[in-house]
Amino acid sequence: MTAVKPAAAYLLLEDGTLFKGIPFGYRGSSTGEVVFNTGMTGYQEVLTDPSYAGQIVTMTYPLIGNYGVNSGDAESAKPQVRGYIVREACARPSNYRSEKTLDHYLAQHRIPGLAGIDTRSLTRRIREHGTLRGAIINGANGVGNGQALNGANGSASLKGFNNANGRYGINSADAAPWEGEALAALRAGARTSLEAVFAEMDEESYTCWIEYLTAVRNLPVAGPHLVNSVTTPQAYVIPGDGCRVAVLDFGIKENILRMLKALDCHLMVFPAHTPAEEIRAANPDGLFLSNGPGDPKDVAPAIETIGHFLRPGTTAQPLPIFGICLGHQLLALAAGADTYKLKFGHRGANHPVKDLRTGRVFITSQNHGYAIDEKTLPAGFAVSHRNGNDNTVEGLRHERLPVYSVQYHPEAAPGPLDSAFLFDEFIANMRRRVEKVSA
Numbered sequence: 001m002t003a004v005k006p007a008a009a010y011l012l013l014e015d016g017t018l019f020k021g022i023p024f025g026y027r028g029s030s031t032g033e034v035v036f037n038t039g040m041t042g043y044q045e046v047l048t049d050p051s052y053a054g055q056i057v058t059m060t061y062p063l064i065g066n067y068g069v070n071s072g073d074a075e076s077a078k079p080q081v082r083g084y085i086v087r088e089a090c091a092r093p094s095n096y097r098s099e100k101t102l103d104h105y106l107a108q109h110r111i112p113g114l115a116g117i118d119t120r121s122l123t124r125r126i127r128e129h130g131t132l133r134g135a136i137i138n139g140a141n142g143v144g145n146g147q148a149l150n151g152a153n154g155s156a157s158l159k160g161f162n163n164a165n166g167r168y169g170i171n172s173a174d175a176a177p178w179e180g181e182a183l184a185a186l187r188a189g190a191r192t193s194l195e196a197v198f199a200e201m202d203e204e205s206y207t208c209w210i211e212y213l214t215a216v217r218n219l220p221v222a223g224p225h226l227v228n229s230v231t232t233p234q235a236y237v238i239p240g241d242g243c244r245v246a247v248l249d250f251g252i253k254e255n256i257l258r259m260l261k262a263l264d265c266h267l268m269v270f271p272a273h274t275p276a277e278e279i280r281a282a283n284p285d286g287l288f289l290s291n292g293p294g295d296p297k298d299v300a301p302a303i304e305t306i307g308h309f310l311r312p313g314t315t316a317q318p319l320p321i322f323g324i325c326l327g328h329q330l331l332a333l334a335a336g337a338d339t340y341k342l343k344f345g346h347r348g349a350n351h352p353v354k355d356l357r358t359g360r361v362f363i364t365s366q367n368h369g370y371a372i373d374e375k376t377l378p379a380g381f382a383v384s385h386r387n388g389n390d391n392t393v394e395g396l397r398h399e400r401l402p403v404y405s406v407q408y409h410p411e412a413a414p415g416p417l418d419s420a421f422l423f424d425e426f427i428a429n430m431r432r433r434v435e436k437v438s439a
């Protein structure tokens, strides 16, 4: 009897680092910006948060999947990540709510998973070098089946992936010509620089890996396609008896809608690129700006729309505005401020944030890679919150208008609900406006 060789999958980073691990979920290949999340739980909410579109997420907590996957904890209709990396993917979940394993769930939604790699080492690399582009490359069948390593929009093209069909080492279930000494070193250390592997391989394999690396390095990690891929294609209404909220959907998490709904709001949800006139025609009492993926500067039409509601004199009574995460960044851009990319971002469920008015510190849920450059904030706007770890801007407030936003996630999911009262303040602002308008 011949021994069955366990399938292998790889994570290749743009700096040439290669990790070898065990595939789970969908046995395919994909590319994305590799980011880490430090949450101990909440993997299902992380996977389904549309803000992660275009990204391969690695979890620093070593055991993921232990309470399974259920239909109640999703933050959108499907997992949104491009790939998922864990130290150990639990194969036998134990929880009364569990309906399936993480492996099954990711396979069902064609999201490649990679387990068995040293996620601490990967996270340290991201912290040292900043966020890195990467590819999950599936050894067993990802390449051989003609699956491209392309991004969602086919941006990084790679001919080797499509036509190799078993010719190159990692396409085949059999050992590659170079998968001898070089990979023995990889197996032992679980991680190596690609250069060490290059030294051992034949011409064809070398060419193939150079192609992978080139594709990874050329991968665009932002662009308007990200928000376009997760915003609602059409406006819709979630009826309620309370305040009429125009929600600009850049990839909204379900829990924001659930929380506004629980406060009786009548929710009018609009696609990301809805012009101001259309929103105004719906006669809202307030404007909510959602979270979402990518670089806020790529959502130009929304910046224009939000700016319209910020300019004085455009409405009898200024419209209360509340923004979360991407919504917070878009509000700042609309006000004339600038944003920049953080080295490796904030993603997790225990980020300390200080409210500068009270000095009180809240533990917050976060998921962002960009931040507001406070030097560029125009007159009228003040920084309301700061991150306890790196002092970056975590909240903005207008000095006169009922307009505020936070970089973190008061809706949690996953994470603590310490800041849920920010929704109540939005409701109070809208009620005050309704009274003034009807007076």
Ligand SMILES: NC(=O)CC[C@H](N)C(=O)O
Pocket (backbone or CB within 6 Å): 051, 290, 291, 292, 293, 294, 295, 296, 324, 325, 326, 327, 367, 368, 369, 370, 371
């Ligand atoms: N959660 C979000 O809305 C993220 C906002 C933005 N995409 C960022 O990474 O900074």
